[in-house]
Amino acid sequence: MSTEEATGRVVSVFGDIVSVAVDEENLHEMGIRGKFLRIETKKGRSLIGIVANLNLIDELYRQSGGRLPLVKGYRDIALSRNEIIVSILGTITENGVDRKIDAIPSPGDEVFPIESDELQKIFSSGDIRIGTLNTDPTVSVKLDLNELATKHLAILAMTGSGKSNALAVLLTRMLANYEYPRILLIDTHSEYVGLAKEDSPVYDKTVVYAPTGKFKDILISSGIKTAELEIPYWLLTMEEWYSLIGLDPRATRQRRQLRAALRDLKREFGSDNAHLDDPIYFPLDSLIDELSGRRDTDEILMKIEDSLENEEFQFIFNPANSLKLMKGEGLEAVFNYITKPIVDAGLKIIAMGGLSSDIQNAVVSMLLRSTFRFAIEAKLLGRPLPTIIALEEAHIYAPSYYATAKQIVERIAKEGRKFGIGLIVVSQRPRELSETVLAQCGTLIALRTVNPSDQRHIERSMEDVTSMIISSLPGLGKGESVISGPAVALPCLVKVDLFDNVAEELGKRIGLGGKDINFKEEWQKEISKEDVSRIFSELYSGVEQKKHAFEESSKSSLELFFGEE
Helix, strand or coil: CCCCCCCEEEEEEECCEEEEEECHHHHHHHCCCCCEEEEECCCCCEEEEEEEEEEEEEHHHHHCCCCHHHCCCHHHHCCEEEEEEEEEEEEEECCEEECCCCCCCCCCCEEEECCHHHHHHHHCCCCEEEEEECCEEEEEEEECHHHHHHHCEEEECCCCCCHHHHHHHHHHHHHHHCCCCEEEEEECCCCCHHHHECCCCCHHHEEEEECCCHHHHHHHHCCECEEECCCCHHHCCHHHHHHHHCCCCCCHHHHHHHHHHHHHHHHHHCCCCCCCCCCCCCCHHHHHHHHHCCCCCHHHHHHHHHHHHCHHHHHHHCCHHHHHHHHHCCHHHHHHHHCHHHHCCEEEEEECCCCCHHHHHHHHHHHHHHHHHHHHHHHHCCCCCCEEEEECCHHHHCECCCCCCHHHHHHHHHHHHHHCEEEEEEECCHHHECHHHHHCCCEEEECCCCCHHHHHHHHHHCCCCCHHHHHHHHHCCCCEEEEECCCCCCCEEEEECCHHHHHHHCCCCCCCCCCCCCHHHHCCCCCCHHHHHHHHHHHCCCCCCCHHHHHHHHHHHHHHHHCCC
């Protein structure tokens, strides 16, 4: 039993929730949501709990029957009953904290605040620092890397609450702390490409993979280390073809036509018993010819021809490097080339900014399929390649409804840990995210979330999430989070470190992309004709219009009015 003076006493117990009475002078120290307290039980056990809420009652007002005018000098003589609602989290041991609650508190048990040095021992035992306790900025909170990777992580919040900052802090510290990390980041809006700039603290371990075209040229001109992203069409599965061409499940006739044509081509250029999803090369002209020779294929032909002419699709339908390797060295050389983002150590950012969701789904599906297959074979051969896959805007790839990449994302969520694949899902729309994926995420970093549907979805899908955590989400400030799960010692309220500060710690200054546009600043600036001209040039670069065509058209128009001379 502690010899120090208690600052509170247990007055009621309901399961693992206790009510603690405190004096007025101790309320400011004890009554802070997220504050950790120690309860000394009569059996000599020390329990650790977290302040979940307050229950403050004015006894004088209550006894007056709620008739405020009857209470003379109300402000001066108010009698308060201060109770703190505490959620019991575990038992304090010599080695830290055990989440098992092996004693039952009872009324009269003494309650004490936990000192900073004791909290430091509890929360600094992990590997990757994420921030500091909200209630004690001197205490660092670190996450256990193995628990984070093998049990998966979800970072959830509403827009502008700090999801991107939290992910960037984690990734940067992983790269800084380990020599050969292997991280694949699906960057849906190309927010993280700045990590591959020369002034980035992790420049030497980061590469951006981007499709050939205007966006890649912009990245290169901005000093960002960039590599070619190619997804050769002959490696696509049927579902990925459907996604690219825009054939949803209701387009059954067109799906059957494309399926039959691809099956025949795979058998023509492969073996007679080739399967639809086998990686067999065939010329695209052959696909057009195959479909043209069949009845009622005008609609599907038009979709394919439109896709082939679309510049966005060129890294799939005209993958120059893969075609050269295929014709020269064969399929294994192509596979080695396109799996570099998977095999090479470091952070590989797949920049998807500007691509449609259908293309993004097909790309992510193929990359994750390849990653999963590679991880399985590597494990079977006794040389595992542990990899973390971070999915920004995860609700696009694994929504609650159908999507091309959903099946492989869910499979990795369920089976990835066996083969060394960890998953980080980041979303601002938890209610639209697959419950299967969310349920497999053992660790949660939840920033400000006010939508009741999102809150219910989080609580329903994740077993370690308590009502105390859910009730905290609307009141969080920017960058503040609730963290729970096996990667952290105890559920806690955390102020996430700022990425800019982390970069400075590593000797660099760099900001993340994806920040909101400052209307107040931009509306003070006039847009010039030169700016408009530059935008026009970027939009229509490469489009040539012969002058004489316009002159001929103008001449014909005049003749309609005035006749020929």
